Amino acid sequence: GAGVSQSPSNKVTEKGKDVELRCDPISGHTALYWYRQSLGQGLEFLIYFQGNSAPDKSGLPSDRFSAERTGGSVSTLTIQRTQQEDSAVYLCASSLSFTPRHGHYEQYFGPGTRLTVT
Amino acid sequence: AQKVTQAQTEISVVEKEDVTLDCVYETRDTTYYLFWYKQPPSGELVFLIRRNSFDEQNEISGRYSWNFQKSTSSFNFTITASQVVDSAVYFCALSMEYGNKLVFGAGTILRVKS
Numbered sequence: 531g532a533g534v535s536q537s538p539s540n541k542v543t544e545k546g547k548d549v550e551l552r553c554d555p556i557s558g559h560t561a562l563y564w565y566r567q568s569l570g571q572g573l574e575f576l577i578y579f580q581g582n583s584a585p586d587k588s589g590l591p592s593d594r595f596s597a598e599r600t601g602g603s604v605s606t607l608t609i610q611r612t613q614q615e616d617s618a619v620y621l622c623a624s625s626l627s628f629t630p631r632h633g634h635y636e637q638y639f640g641p642g643t644r645l646t647v648t
Numbered sequence: 649a650q651k652v653t654q655a656q657t658e659i660s661v662v663e664k665e666d667v668t669l670d671c672v673y674e675t676r677d678t679t680y681y682l683f684w685y686k687q688p689p690s691g692e693l694v695f696l697i698r699r700n701s702f703d704e705q706n707e708i709s710g711r712y713s714w715n716f717q718k719s720t721s722s723f724n725f726t727i728t729a730s731q732v733v734d735s736a737v738y739f740c741a742l743s744m745e746y747g748n749k750l751v752f753g754a755g756t757i758l759r760v761k762s
Contacts (some may be wrong), residue, residue, distance in 0.1 A: 569740060573739065575749035586749060621693065626746055635681065635743075637750060639693035 532556065534640035536622050542615035543612055551607040551643045555624030562605050563625075563637055564597060565589075576620075579605060580628045587635045612647045619644050650675045652742050654753035662761050663682050669725045669756045671740030677701075679745040682716065682723045687755070688736040699723060730760045 533553045538568040543549050555593040558621075563602050579599040590596070597606040610617055623637040651674040661667045667752050673682065684696040690757065699716050707714050711728045727734055741750040 563749070565659050565750075572754050573741075573750075573752035575751070578748050580748075589749065619691070623693075625748075635748075636683065636695045638695060639685075641690075641692045 534622055534624050534638055536620075536640040536643050538643060540644045540646075541642065542648060545614060545647055546611055548608065548610045549612055549645065549647070551588040551609075551620050553605045553607070553622030553640060555603065555605070555622070556601075556626075556638060559624035559626050559638075560602065561625045561628035561637075562599055563623040564605070564607050565623065566618045567621055567640075567642070571618075573621075576607070578628075609645075613646075616645045617645055617647045650677075650680075650742050650744065650751045652740050652751055652753035654738075654740055655758050656756045658747070658757040658759070659753070660759040660761065664729050665760075666726060666728050667730050667758065667760075669727075669738050669740075669758065671723045671725065671753060673721050673723065673740070673742045675742060677744050681743045681745075683743070683750065684714065684723075684725050685741060685743040685752075686736045686741045687739065688757060695740070696725075727758075730758075732760050732762050734758060735760045 562579040564625045577584055577597050578586045581602050584598050585628045594610045597607045609634045619642040621639055623639045625637045627635050653672045680701045682699045686694045704716050713726045715724045737755045739755045740753045743750050
């Protein structure tokens with residue numbers, strides 16, 4: 531079946547512009563996660579969705595970052611007034627279950643969006 | 649706080665050699681979950697294995713095996729008879745029973761030369 535898809539695959543933007551990154555999870559997966567991968571910081575958790583609600587936003591680096599999920603499916607990560615330090619690969623993942631005890635908890639990742647802020 | 653340490657930044661081996669990637673974790677929780685992911689040059693993270701803290705049984709899958717030892721807080725990954733296609737960055741990760749984020753180690757770059 532289809533895996534997690536993300537768009538665009540690459541995005542170059544000027545400092546100060548807003549960007550939107552999209553994630554389509556695996557069909558039927560209830561949980562959706564955003565991570566960021568950069569050379570200096572490694573892989574960092576940003577936010578997690580359970581259905582359409584976000585119980586854990588603890589990883590969002592600033593209030594310039596926001597995310598939403600609609601219909602229990604597609605999610606959009608928005609970065610306002612981008613800064614050069616936002617340059618990174620943004621990874622989306624989904625899992626069938628959001629509760630480890632229920633099994634099927636492993637997260638499956640998309641190919642990522644490489645964001646470059648100039 | 650939770651932490652995952654992969655002390656080996658980069659390992660180079662010759663094809664057919666066995667190689668072990670180390671992972672040490674820190675957590676105060678009694679229930680937690682450990683993972684290994686592979687990131688090949690294409691960039692996409694590939695799930696390899698999940699291990700629950702209450703199950704210390706080691707696992708073998710083909711050329712891959714995992715050694716989980718709670719006494720030393722380690723979850724090491726061994727590739728037997730390595731192949732060039734095993735070249736990738738390997739990440740160890742940890743999650744808690746409550747809260748679903750993965751805490752990743754810094755990753756180990758594995759280079760397998762023919």
